[in-house]
Amino acid sequence: MTSSHSHLAETDPAVAEAIAGEERRQEENLEMIASENHVSEAVMEAQGSVMTNKYAEGYPGERYYGGCQHMDTVENLAIDRAKELFGADHVNVQPHSGTQANMGVYFATLEPGDKIMSLDLNHGGHLSHGHHVNFSGQFYEVEQYGVDPETGYIDYDEVAARAAEFDPHMIVSGSSAYPREFDWERLGAIADDVGAYHLSDIAHITGLVAAGVHASPVDHADFVTGSTHKTIRAGRGGMILTTEEHADAVDKAIFPGGQGGPLMHNIAGKAVGFGEALEPDFVDYAERVVANAKTLVDVFTDAGIQPVSGGTDKHLLLLDLRESHPDLTGEDAEDALDDVGVTVNKNTVPGETRSPFVTSGIRIGTPALTTRGMGPDAMTTVGELIVERLNNPDDPDVASEVREEVDRLCAEFPVYE
Numbered sequence: 001m002t003s004s005h006s007h008l009a010e011t012d013p014a015v016a017e018a019i020a021g022e023e024r025r026q027e028e029n030l031e032m033i034a035s036e037n038h039v040s041e042a043v044m045e046a047q048g049s050v051m052t053n054k055y056a057e058g059y060p061g062e063r064y065y066g067g068c069q070h071m072d073t074v075e076n077l078a079i080d081r082a083k084e085l086f087g088a089d090h091v092n093v094q095p096h097s098g099t100q101a102n103m104g105v106y107f108a109t110l111e112p113g114d115k116i117m118s119l120d121l122n123h124g125g126h127l128s129h130g131h132h133v134n135f136s137g138q139f140y141e142v143e144q145y146g147v148d149p150e151t152g153y154i155d156y157d158e159v160a161a162r163a164a165e166f167d168p169h170m171i172v173s174g175s176s177a178y179p180r181e182f183d184w185e186r187l188g189a190i191a192d193d194v195g196a197y198h199l200s201d202i203a204h205i206t207g208l209v210a211a212g213v214h215a216s217p218v219d220h221a222d223f224v225t226g227s228t229h230k231t232i233r234a235g236r237g238g239m240i241l242t243t244e245e246h247a248d249a250v251d252k253a254i255f256p257g258g259q260g261g262p263l264m265h266n267i268a269g270k271a272v273g274f275g276e277a278l279e280p281d282f283v284d285y286a287e288r289v290v291a292n293a294k295t296l297v298d299v300f301t302d303a304g305i306q307p308v309s310g311g312t313d314k315h316l317l318l319l320d321l322r323e324s325h326p327d328l329t330g331e332d333a334e335d336a337l338d339d340v341g342v343t344v345n346k347n348t349v350p351g352e353t354r355s356p357f358v359t360s361g362i363r364i365g366t367p368a369l370t371t372r373g374m375g376p377d378a379m380t381t382v383g384e385l386i387v388e389r390l391n392n393p394d395d396p397d398v399a400s401e402v403r404e405e406v407d408r409l410c411a412e413f414p415v416y417e
């Protein structure tokens with residue numbers, strides 16, 4: 001357990017017990033949801049601090065409340081560290097999430113009914129890139145590009161041709177489940193050719209970009225958005241990077257346009273997490289995240305399970321189960337792995353025929369296990385355990401053996417010492 005929560009245990013045992021249960025769950029299971037990670041105790045201390053008590057509407061030096069001197073210090077630290085990490089001219093660290101960050105950019109640049117072009121959710125895109133159940137799909141006219149069904153890679157010639165035809169106001173790049181690097185330069189050039197803004201959403205790869213392990217879109221996009229709790233371990237939240245040209249519009253779109261008081265305790269967490277990412281060992285962490293994902297690709301490929309696009313360039317892989325396990329849905333696989341302490345999520349795959357609640361694939365990520373200190377040997381074992389379970393989803397003996405190994409790995413690589 002990371003802390004005693006002594007006050008909480010006394011005043012609200014029900015919540016204290018739920019938090020203790022979650023601490024145990026994280027320690028005793030292998031967290032392989034690609035968008036999750038474990039922050040440091042320092043980040044948690046900042047987030048669980050008196051910073052939660054303070055209103056600080058406005059921006060550093062221009063607040064609508066008195067007593068904001070320490071808010072200004074922390075927000076400026078978060079901004080300055082993010083500028084250094086990403087080489088951006090202007091940073092807004094107030095978005096409550098990656099989706100709020102995207103909303104801020106849309107509100108800063110588009111009118112209702114304007115046209116956006118983005119990666120299809122079934123091909124790895126995100127709800128906030130124009131899906132019909134999200135405000136972005138309801139306020140704007142949306143055209144989506146996808147991956148080549150044969151290769152699993154984005155076909156940039158096709159994107160260029162579709163953009164020329166659709167004439168969007170904005171091209172959105174970035175993804176939740178596309179395992180390959182984006183060609184930001186090409187996407188920026190396509191946007192320029194059709195006179196569109198380029199918004200690059202790096203939510204999943206914020207840490208990889210900060211570490212230089214994935215190419216940066218900062219020089220090829222008008223706006224870069226991201227969340228701060230995935231491959232970068234700065235606590236739950238969002239951010240926007242942009243140029244001086246768009247700084248004022250972005251800031252106004254976030255506050256007062258779309259949000260009220262900033263979550264200053266989360267901004268304190270962002271400042272601490274960005275500071276940690278500036279340390280030299282963060283590059284090593286990011287490199288190990290990618291190396292671990294490639295190790296998993298090798299294990300799954302050897303076992304005849306196909307990763308979409310044949311592999312990965314980053315922290316995640318998307319397993320297409322249709323050929324290797326035609327009777328096992330993504331939902332079945334998620335449940336079978338959950339039973340043995342391996343947490344993943346079901347995910348649609350390109351050419352999906354099942355519903356998003358069922359799916360034909362699972363998405364697997366390495367950021368959290370890498371934070372626990374796992375390297376190639378442990379990752380090979382984890383991959384083999386997943387294969388064993390997927391091949392025998394109804395065998396209780398296999399389930400017990402896999403669970404035992406999961407327990408051993410969790411004990412060997414604790415999250416919080």
Ligand code: DSN
Pocket residue numbers: 035098126176203
């Ligand atoms: N829900 C996140 C993910 O899992 O990819 C993105 O917002």
